[in-house]
Amino acid sequence: MTKMNISLIAIALMFVCNFMVLYARKTKNGLVSFLLKTVAFLMLLAVFVMILIVIFA
8 A cells, every 4th residue: 555655646746747747847937947947857756766665675
């Protein structure tokens, strides 16, 4: 049950990252775009760790 919950959270975070990058591409301000893409990348690293936990735990 715990692995399933972690997997669902990881999938939800991937969708959030996707929408953040899409919104960052539409913004004209370079600083906001850079910050959104950086946060999305860091969230994807967290998702990667979650996936590794689910696979190997």
